[in-house]
Amino acid sequence: MSWLLVLPIAIPFATAVFAYLARASAAGRWISLGGSVASLLASSALMVGVLREGVIAAQMSSWDAPFGITLVSDYLSAVMVVITAITGLATAIYAFGEISERLEKLGYHALFQTLIAGVTGAFLTGDLFNLYVWFEVMLIASFGLLVLGGSRAQLDAGIRYVALNLVSTIVFLAGIGLLYGVTGTLNMADLSEAVAQAENQNLITVIAILFMIGFGVKAAVFPLFFWLPASYHTPSFAVSAVFAGLLTKVGVYALMRMFTLVFVGDVAFTHEILIWVSALTMVTGVLGAAAQTDFRKILSFHIISQIGYMVLGLALYTPLALMGGVFYLVHHIIVKANLFLVSGVAKKLTGSTDLNRIGGLYKSSPFLAALFIIPAFSLAGFPPLSGFWAKYLIVKAALEIDAWFIAFVALVVGLLTIFSMTKIWGMAFWKPHPDGIDPEPARISPAVYWPMMIPIIGLAIMTVVIGLMPEPFVQFAEIAAMQLLEPDAYVTTVLGVRP
Amino acid sequence: MNSIIFTAAARLLVALLLVFSVFMLLRGHNLPGGGFIGGLLGAVGFIVYSLACGPKEAKAALRCSPEALAMVGLGIALAAGLVSVFFGDPFFTGQWYWVGGDSYETAAFSVNSVLVFDIGVYLVVLGGILSLTFAFEEET
Numbered sequence: 001m002s003w004l005l006v007l008p009i010a011i012p013f014a015t016a017v018f019a020y021l022a023r024a025s026a027a028g029r030w031i032s033l034g035g036s037v038a039s040l041l042a043s044s045a046l047m048v049g050v051l052r053e054g055v056i057a058a059q060m061s062s063w064d065a066p067f068g069i070t071l072v073s074d075y076l077s078a079v080m081v082v083i084t085a086i087t088g089l090a091t092a093i094y095a096f097g098e099i100s101e102r103l104e105k106l107g108y109h110a111l112f113q114t115l116i117a118g119v120t121g122a123f124l125t126g127d128l129f130n131l132y133v134w135f136e137v138m139l140i141a142s143f144g145l146l147v148l149g150g151s152r153a154q155l156d157a158g159i160r161y162v163a164l165n166l167v168s169t170i171v172f173l174a175g176i177g178l179l180y181g182v183t184g185t186l187n188m189a190d191l192s193e194a195v196a197q198a199e200n201q202n203l204i205t206v207i208a209i210l211f212m213i214g215f216g217v218k219a220a221v222f223p224l225f226f227w228l229p230a231s232y233h234t235p236s237f238a239v240s241a242v243f244a245g246l247l248t249k250v251g252v253y254a255l256m257r258m259f260t261l262v263f264v265g266d267v268a269f270t271h272e273i274l275i276w277v278s279a280l281t282m283v284t285g286v287l288g289a290a291a292q293t294d295f296r297k298i299l300s301f302h303i304i305s306q307i308g309y310m311v312l313g314l315a316l317y318t319p320l321a322l323m324g325g326v327f328y329l330v331h332h333i334i335v336k337a338n339l340f341l342v343s344g345v346a347k348k349l350t351g352s353t354d355l356n357r358i359g360g361l362y363k364s365s366p367f368l369a370a371l372f373i374i375p376a377f378s379l380a381g382f383p384p385l386s387g388f389w390a391k392y393l394i395v396k397a398a399l400e401i402d403a404w405f406i407a408f409v410a411l412v413v414g415l416l417t418i419f420s421m422t423k424i425w426g427m428a429f430w431k432p433h434p435d436g437i438d439p440e441p442a443r444i445s446p447a448v449y450w451p452m453m454i455p456i457i458g459l460a461i462m463t464v465v466i467g468l469m470p471e472p473f474v475q476f477a478e479i480a481a482m483q484l485l486e487p488d489a490y491v492t493t494v495l496g497v498r499p
Numbered sequence: 500m501n502s503i504i505f506t507a508a509a510r511l512l513v514a515l516l517l518v519f520s521v522f523m524l525l526r527g528h529n530l531p532g533g534g535f536i537g538g539l540l541g542a543v544g545f546i547v548y549s550l551a552c553g554p555k556e557a558k559a560a561l562r563c564s565p566e567a568l569a570m571v572g573l574g575i576a577l578a579a580g581l582v583s584v585f586f587g588d589p590f591f592t593g594q595w596y597w598v599g600g601d602s603y604e605t606a607a608f609s610v611n612s613v614l615v616f617d618i619g620v621y622l623v624v625l626g627g628i629l630s631l632t633f634a635f636e637e638e639t
Contacts, residue, residue, distance in 0.1 A: 006590040010581070013573060016570070017577070060590055061591040061592050061593065062589050062592040107566060
């Protein structure tokens with residue numbers, strides 16, 4: 001049983017080692033691809049195990065919880081691990097077309113696989129300090145990927161990214177220290193009981209706010225999001241797709257985990273803050289996007305506004321809302337990574353990501369245009385795509401508890417999202433290219449074009465499938481939400497049944 | 500920095516630091532020390548050397564690229580964790596083989612996967628820190 005939990009982390013690490021040793025030849029990218037396929041198989045096995053058992057846990061090194069490091073997976077963790085592997089595989093294929101030999105020689109594939117290992121580890125760990133370690137693994141790997149190639153803009157972005165994320169990890173670490181001081185444990189399942197029994201509940205609330213800030217920076221919520229649009233538009237497109245899809249979601253996942261399992265003593269206070277944070281995040285993100293004219297910068301600001309919806313799902317704290325939050329998380333990773341991948345192809349064909357300097361894609365590459373429409377309209381929440389169901393669940397949950405204002409905000413932000421997407425559509429696809437270039441696919445070699453298109457096609461199909469057959473996914477999200485709201489199974493699986 | 504005193508003292512210091520780093524690595528399991536702190540000390544040794552004689556000399560003294568060192572270390576650490584599979588234990592469970600006894604008190608010495616893991620960590624830390632410092636020294 002423990003192997004199900006270990007393999008999704010161990011495979012990317014092993015792949016990183018081999019890919020690094022083979023970086024001088026073309027074998028590196030094949031190793032990376034093979035490792036990604038193996039990761040996907042391992043995470044699917046984990047998913048099967050979780051579907052059968054509900055929650056599974058394993059103690060590393062045979063040290064029992066709460067003393068050793070616990071790996072644990074419930075429905076939410078399992079689906080996040082699977083979606084991480086899918087994104088990893090998509091970008092590993094994409095890298096065949098996009099990543100230059102120069103970047104490969106510098107160790108691109110090793111850093112990429114290390115990042116995937118870090119993200120997976122963060123989703124699977126059941127120990128707070130271990131979560132901090134995975135955050136550091138992610139930070140080191142993502143910093144490497146961000147500055148790889150070493151252009152001036154990349155270094156500038158890299159420094160901002162690391163400086164602000166270090167502040168967040170320090171706040172997080174301070175929170176961990178205080179929490180350990182109060183409860184004497186860092187195992188999340190154990191904390192769930194220890195925090196409820198702690199004498200000084202006011203101090204616990206203060207610690208909860210520290211965690212909220214630490215994870216909030218990672219998740220890029222208002223007013224802590226400024227590092228994201230400053231850095232996501234500079235690295236290669238494969239890298240920015242993984243960042244956009246996965247990194248902020250680790251922050252959201254950590255918020256969801258901690259604020260359902262541990263910090264539930266003062267829901268009226270903490271989750272009320274989260275509601276306002278999510279509303280402001282949605283609005284500022286979407287307004288920020290409206291002011292941009294760069295393909296990737298628009299998409300970056302939209303990550304922020306979408307994060308608002310997921311946090312809202314957590315903040316409303318009803319079964320329906322959490323269910324919507326989980327559904328949103330999964331849908332968003334697929335859609336957002338895909339949009340960044342599309343922007344990479346657009347750049348290859350037209351020569352830029354500045355919307356004022358490109359155009360003509362609709363006429364010359366109708367296939368790409370069709371593939372852009374799917375994730376873009378899903379992001380905005382058009383039926384019958386996956387985003388519609390995600391938004392529907394969240395808004396319905398808000399209306400159910402008479403939170404009219406927040407439901408109104410969510411709907412308006414959806415409208416404004418359409419505005420941004422039509423802006424990209426109008427400027428990059430409909431208007432003719434200002435330099436008179438005809439951006440047809442024949443401009444780049446098929447060996448570059450198809451590896452970049454295949455993952456886009458695959459992710460677009462997934463968006464449509466989730467949209468047309470939401471039933472099994474909604475049911476899955478429902479059980480995930482139930483597990484989050486009633487963490488008894490989680491706690492007993494980790495700690496064992498005690499007298 | 501061209502101080503002859505520093506250069507002369509550095510040779511002595513570097514040797515001491517490197518030996519001490521291995522000492523720290525080996526005493527790690529039962530006393531304060533281990534792969535992480537040993538790797539840091541080893542890295543300090545090479546950094547002192549590169550300050551005294553220049554990064555080029557220090558890289559030559561390391562003999563292989565620090566990134567490769569870190570990656571090989573990661574591989575070793577991972578392999579040490581995987582050993583426990585073959586004995587049916589959870590991942591990372593230490594495997595011990597005692598020579599001349601059956602426990603820490605009675606055995607003359609032991610062969611174990613914990614030390615292998617620590618050596619892996621040592622290499623990861625040494626390689627990781629050195630690749631960062633060498634990169635920074637090239638910039639300036």
